[in-house]
Amino acid sequence: MAAPNASDLFCKAVSEGSVLQLKILRQIHGRKAIMANFMDTPCNKQGDTCLKVAIESEFYDVLEFLVHQLKGHIMFGLYKIWKASIKNxxxxxxxxxxxxxxxxxxxxxxxxxxxxxxxxxxxxxxxxxxxxxxxxxxxxxxxxxxxxxxxxxxxxxxxxxxxxxxxxxxxxxxxxxxxxxxxxxxxxxxxxxxxxxxxxxxxxxxxxxxxxxxxxxxxxxxxxxxxxxxxxxxxxxxxxxxxxxxxxxxxxxxxxxxxxxxxxxxxxxxxxxxxxxxxxDTGLNSFHLENLVLFSNNFNKQNSRAFNIYLIILDQSYGFTSTSPHKCVGHFVRTIYGLLILFDKLWANQQDHPETREIASKNLVLTVKYTLAALTNVSSASPHFRLIDRTWQQDIQKKIHVLLSNWLSSLTKEHTENLKECLVPFFRIYNSNHGFLSLLHMVVNFDRPSTYMTTYSTTVQLIQLMLEAGADPRITDRNGKTPFHCLFDGSVWTCARSNLKTVFKAMLDAGGHLDQATSSGRTVISLIKSWRTSALPFANLVRDPYFDSFIYSVLPLSCSCAQVIRQKRIPFENQLPPSLKSFVLLHSDIKIT
Known part of the structure; x- marks a missing residue:
């Protein structure tokens, strides 16, 4: 059987969406060979070209590779002729x-x-x-x-x-x-x-x-x-x-x-x-988005004009689907950064310009609405949309945390209610993102009250707002730690016992689970016990009858059963309905004394 020739290998790589294989073929045969033998060669039995196959298969990285080759050929091959003609x-x-x-x-x-x-x-x-x-x-x-x-x-x-x-x-x-x-x-x-x-x-x-x-x-x-x-x-x-x-x-x-x-x-x-x-019928278009982003660069010093352009760009995210080009995500991210930088400027200028606070309060809800909508719309396109890198998502959530911490106290009751409505769809999607640091984690685990000029009262208000909007206190980071665990993991909250108690009750009411275990087997109850018996300087601040009552309380029968199943390694994955399976997995397979 004859070995496949270079043209067949090229068409096979395009049909399979393998950019790596295309790059290897280019390295072996050179750019000129690609243009001479590949670009106009039928890629399948229907006679479709490689460009058409890449477009119809939604292989955007392959399409980008092919277009790049064509651009290089045109620039190198026709540029001298074009330059000479235009000079005439x-x-x-x-x-x-x-x-x-x-x-x-x-x-x-x-x-x-x-x-x-x-x-x-x-x-x-x-x-x-x-x-x-x-x-x-x-x-x-x-x-x-x-x-x-x-x-x-x-x-x-x-x-x-x-x-x-x-x-x-x-x-x-x-x-x-x-x-x-x-x-x-x-x-x-x-x-x-x-x-x-x-x-x-x-x-x-x-x-x-x-x-x-x-x-x-x-x-x-x-x-x-x-x-x-x-x-x-x-x-x-x-x-x-x-x-x-x-x-x-x-x-x-x-x-x-x-x-x-x-x-x-x-x-x-x-x-x-x-x-x-x-x-x-063609959906979101990255060509138009890029032009909007370029236009916004004209108004770096005109806050009001820039703000409205940013909102128009992020409004386009409602048309984002699993078939939308990946470039769109980059345009949304750059726009979100521009919008949040704008608020950083407003925060820095508020002391010299008191009217700035009123302008910011008025536009904060819209900013959060469109920023979180972009994050939500992109995330909800999964699993068809292949978005592996979540770094930018977490970075934006951190900036949202700073934004809300800075300006929350300036909002009226009406604006606060509007803000909560904006958070609801966001948490509905992001509550399922276990294994990543959530927005609620960030708020609970802030460094100290002086960070971003945030007070404990503002942080408590923000946590309560998020829980009311549907934030799940059981969501886990990569170590299996929930926001509930973060309350007793460190010294952030030990200096403010009344605030700690308020947040603890709010999380408990929102569905927080005292017996949910981290990857190391720690539960909220075991963390409270550790604080009570530790020799840390702040330990006396958490020795409170309210928290002691949870140490000595008897767990519900359902939790005791779940603990036995986990710690005795009793098979359950294929024996229980999904809701009960999730409940059992909340519990530690390590016995904590």
Whole structure:
């Protein structure tokens, strides 16, 4: 039997979603061999290309690898030709300039078939999402993608969407060019986005072959959109775009160009919002999210504007599913960090600006709502969504803890109730995350009252609020320790006996289990006993008749039975219903004297 050739191995690796195998094949055969033999080779019996197989199988890491190879080929192979053609556009004037001269190398390149031939097999908004990374891609790549799509046989409405979206991508590539020396190339780059929009409008108005015109219906702006994007509106006619170019053809100061750039970016986001909210069948789109994140960078010193942009980004998390691209998670995380940093600034400025406290209190509930919603929506996509690294989730929970500790005392009763409603869905999902440090663990196990300027009374209030919202005092960390155990594990609470008793009762009422054991066999009762008999300086503070009553109390018969089952190693896994099995597992298999 003949050994499989390199092409067969490549197709097999793509079909199995093995990026590791693809990297090995690239190392053995080289980048040129991949482009020459693999990219346009049918990957299965249906004749589908590797790109299509990766897209349909939702192998996003494989897709990212393939697109990266294609980008490298285009940048290395066509860049010199493109650079030479664009330099020939001189002297420069909008009256005589045509983009055909710039894009001719792409039209003549056979490589456009790689994207062209899959355009009709993938929703156009998904294709743009897979192929374009606004923050990293060069304009050359954007031109290649656009020409590949326009050379395809997809319907006119899809080509209009492509022109509008890639025009948006060009708009967000302007940021760096404004700070460079102004020349012909920079001028072309700056206006390429509006020119794409103009081509889209011309295509909308075309009535060749008896096709009707496709009117542009501007994005309907909600109050949230107006607060985020400002007082802007989409340009709906070719004349408006031409007039804009004419007005800005004269030399301008850098500050004026920045104002224009921000205005165009806001309009680009309206284009994106209109496009992607109407494409409900394709779900959340990371291309639009990335543009929103880039836009938020303009307003680091404008707290109110930045706050509203952050909320719009996190609001998109309600559309997150197990099939959403992993990139979306990164955009949500960066946005959450930006939002929480904003509140750190407010906390630092509150002494000099008393009105800051009122602004923060008003927006705190919304911040917690959308931050926890993003965490919840991402987590609820499991198990289909492969999210192994939980470090960022725990880091965000720590920051939420700090945020709530700082501002909880400033909230009105109404805001506190609203905050509790926001916590309910979060705990409903995260209560099942055993083996990880929970938000309730963090609050109970804070270092000392001075940390984050938190008082015991604030911490008690926060714990009670979380328990009322559904936080489970039985949830365990990686050592099997619950928040209930944390009360007596260390010296945090020994200095505040009345507060300790309040929290203890609250956890007991919320379902905390006194006989639940850690991985080392310690129970809450055994910890109380250890404190009572220890020689630590604070031991006398926990020698209280209330806690003593639990040491000498008789366990319920159900707990005694569970202890016997565990300590005598009696098989029960396949003998009990799930609820009883979970109850037995709460108890230690080590006898504690």
């Amino acid at each position: 556009v001189s002297p420069f004037s909008w009256e005589t300039y045509t983009f055909q001269e710039v894009t001719e190398p792409f039209v003549l390149s056979p490589d456009i078939a790689i994207i062209r031939d899959i355009c009709h097999k993938v929703p156009i908004t998904r294709l743009i999402e897979y192929l374009i990374d606004v923050g990293c891609d060069e304009p050359l790549w954007l031109e290649f993608v656009l020409n590949s799509i326009l050379a395809s046989s997809i319907p006119r409405p899809d080509k209009i969407v492509a022109l509008e979206c890639i025009g948006t991508a060009f708009i967000f590539k302007q940021t760096h060019y404004l700070f460079q020396r102004r020349n012909v190339l920079n001028e072309i780059r700056f206006w390429r986005g509006p020119r794409c929009w103009k081509e889209a409008l011309i295509l909308r108005n075309a009535t060749a072959d008896g096709e009707p015109a496709i009117p542009k219906v501007p994005c309907e702006q909600s109050e949230m959109l107006r607060n985020a994007f400002g007082d802007v509106a989409e340009m709906t006619t070719v004349e408006e775009l031409e007039q804009l170019e004419q007005q800005w053809s004269l030399p301008r100061e850098l500050e004026e160009w920045q104002i224009l750039r921000q205005s165009l970016e806001a309009q680009a986001l309206l284009v994106g919002h209109r496009t992607f909210t109407r494409q409900t």
